[in-house]
Amino acid sequence: MKIVPIGAAHEVTGSSLLVEAPGGPFLIDCGLFQGNPTEEFKNRQFPFTPASIKAVFLTHAHLDHCGRIPMLTGQGFRGPIYCTGATRDLAQFILLDSAKVQLEDSLHQNRKKNRAGEEVMLPLYSEEDVLYAMRQFHPLSYDTPLALPDHIEMVMHQSGHILGSAFLELRAEGKRVLFSGDLGSPGRNVVPDPADPPEADLVVCESTYGNRQHKTLDQSIEELREAIQWVYHADGNVVIPAFALERSQDLLYYLRQLRQGKQLPANPVYLDSPLSINLTEVYRRHAEDLDQETQALLERGEDPFSFPGCHSTPTAEQSKAINEKNGVIIIAGSGMCQGGRVQHHLKHNLWRPECAVIFVGYQAAMTLGRAIVDGASKVHIFGETIAVKARIFTINGFSAHADRPTLLAWLSKTGKARLLINHGEAEVGAQLVGELRSTGRQAELAQPGVVYQP
Numbered sequence: 223m224k225i226v227p228i229g230a231a232h233e234v235t236g237s238s239l240l241v242e243a244p245g246g247p248f249l250i251d252c253g254l255f256q257g258n259p260t261e262e263f264k265n266r267q268f269p270f271t272p273a274s275i276k277a278v279f280l281t282h283a284h285l286d287h288c289g290r291i292p293m294l295t296g297q298g299f300r301g302p303i304y305c306t307g308a309t310r311d312l313a314q315f316i317l318l319d320s321a322k323v324q325l326e327d328s329l330h331q332n333r334k335k336n337r338a339g340e341e342v343m344l345p346l347y348s349e350e351d352v353l354y355a356m357r358q359f360h361p362l363s364y365d366t367p368l369a370l371p372d373h374i375e376m377v378m379h380q381s382g383h384i385l386g387s388a389f390l391e392l393r394a395e396g397k398r399v400l401f402s403g404d405l406g407s408p409g410r411n412v413v414p415d416p417a418d419p420p421e422a423d424l425v426v427c428e429s430t431y432g433n434r435q436h437k438t439l440d441q442s443i444e445e446l447r448e449a450i451q452w453v454y455h456a457d458g459n460v461v462i463p464a465f466a467l468e469r470s471q472d473l474l475y476y477l478r479q480l481r482q483g484k485q486l487p488a489n490p491v492y493l494d495s496p497l498s499i500n501l502t503e504v505y506r507r508h509a510e511d512l513d514q515e516t517q518a519l520l521e522r523g524e525d526p527f528s529f530p531g532c533h534s535t536p537t538a539e540q541s542k543a544i545n546e547k548n549g550v551i552i553i554a555g556s557g558m559c560q561g562g563r564v565q566h567h568l569k570h571n572l573w574r575p576e577c578a579v580i581f582v583g584y585q586a587a588m589t590l591g592r593a594i595v596d597g598a599s600k601v602h603i604f605g606e607t608i609a610v611k612a613r614i615f616t617i618n619g620f621s622a623h624a625d626r627p628t629l630l631a632w633l634s635k636t637g638k639a640r641l642l643i644n645h646g647e648a649e650v651g652a653q654l655v656g657e658l659r660s661t662g663r664q665a666e667l668a669q670p671g672v673v674y675q676p
């Protein structure tokens with residue numbers, strides 16, 4: 223078996239590994255490179271022939287893991303895409319949304335490019351391409367080995383990152399390799415804990431937060447409660463920019479919990495994101511993949527993601543009507559404020575000292591969210607200068623990624639397996655590798671294009 227990192231080596235996005243094995247080649251994930259416009263070209267071509275790939279194994283529905291699948295099928299890949307049923311259903315919404323955003327971006331960019339006499343840019347794929355790709359998805363259950371030709375077996379294990387997420391176990395030629403995908407932390411409420419890893423010869427493991435320790439979940443929920451209490455006291459609105467997948471559902475769950483415990487007053491909450499609304503519906507539909515207590519709530523006919531006064535606002539008119547309200551919580555995308563409805567809400571609330579913006583997720587460099595978190599006194603939204611007078615809160619314990627202690631604890635269960643560290647910034651990955659080596663483990667940092675063997 224040979225393993226070649228295609229993306230997410232020395233970086234966080236573009237997750238993809240090429241696996242050469244009997245009956246292959248296979249691809250583990252086929253993610254989009256995100257965040258750096260100058261590296262856009264990396265998304266346009268594959269360093270292999272898509273038609274030669276026999277199957278894709280998909281760990282989860284985040285765009286940095288599934289975002290190039292429609293290109294793969296568009297360029298001749300005809301094999302099955304194996305993932306959990308929840309991942310398939312989430313991926314459909316995520317990819318359709320990505321196609322829509324790409325179209326809007328290219329129309330916007332191309333107006334400028336046309337005026338500048340530059341070559342126009344086409345979206346990577348259309349909504350039709352996504353629907354075409356969806357026909358190749360094959361849902362699998364957790365912990366149930368899939369037998370492939372040439373005595374290859376693949377098993378998906380719960381990775382506790384987002385709904386439907388899995389780490390993969392691939393057995394071929396007498397060797398066993400684990401691919402962590404993205405790993406979550408134990409003790410969260412919406413998704414189950416990550417499963418313990420089985421013994422293996424090689425483990426390819428993510429390192430997103432390999433040098434950080436998150437605040438505890440309880441501390442973070444308390445910070446959320448305090449921040450919301452402050453705004454209610456000041457008689458303003460709360461804007462929470464949130465990723466549509468997992469973070470929005472987590473927030474609804476915790477707000478419901480705080481409400482039920484009478485720890486927050488009953489002010490209205492708006493989930494103002496068509497994508498979040500659709501994804502939350504998928505969470506409800508896949509109760510079997512939720513944490514046991516959350517599953518039990520659904521079985522009793524209760525909704526873990528809603529409560530009295532919680533409103534979903536799919537239409538633009540409903541969204542605009544929120545501008546007239548006061549004393550409300552607005553959860554909207556995008557999570558880093560780079561687009562989407564949250565920009566409208568920031569425009570209407572950021573200049574008001576009685577309002578608050580609560581950041582509950584990572585804000586990448588060069589984004590509007592990062593500028594606000596870093597203390598900008600003014601920002602530009604829709605060509606207008608907006609003063610930042612609202613109170614800004616940053617809560618960092620809601621991460622869906624395992625932190626350093628959790629990664630080390632999970633990896634410590636992999637026995638004598640060799641470790642290949644990917645999906646993290648180069649220094650972060652190198653720190654984790656150093657720490658693993660100091661405990662006697664054989665660990666190295668994945669390099670793009672290099673061949674690794676178990």
Ligand SMILES: [Zn+2]
Nearest residue numbers: 282284383404
């Ligand atoms: Zn992920």
Ligand SMILES: [Zn+2]
Nearest residue numbers: 237284286404
């Ligand atoms: Zn990822």
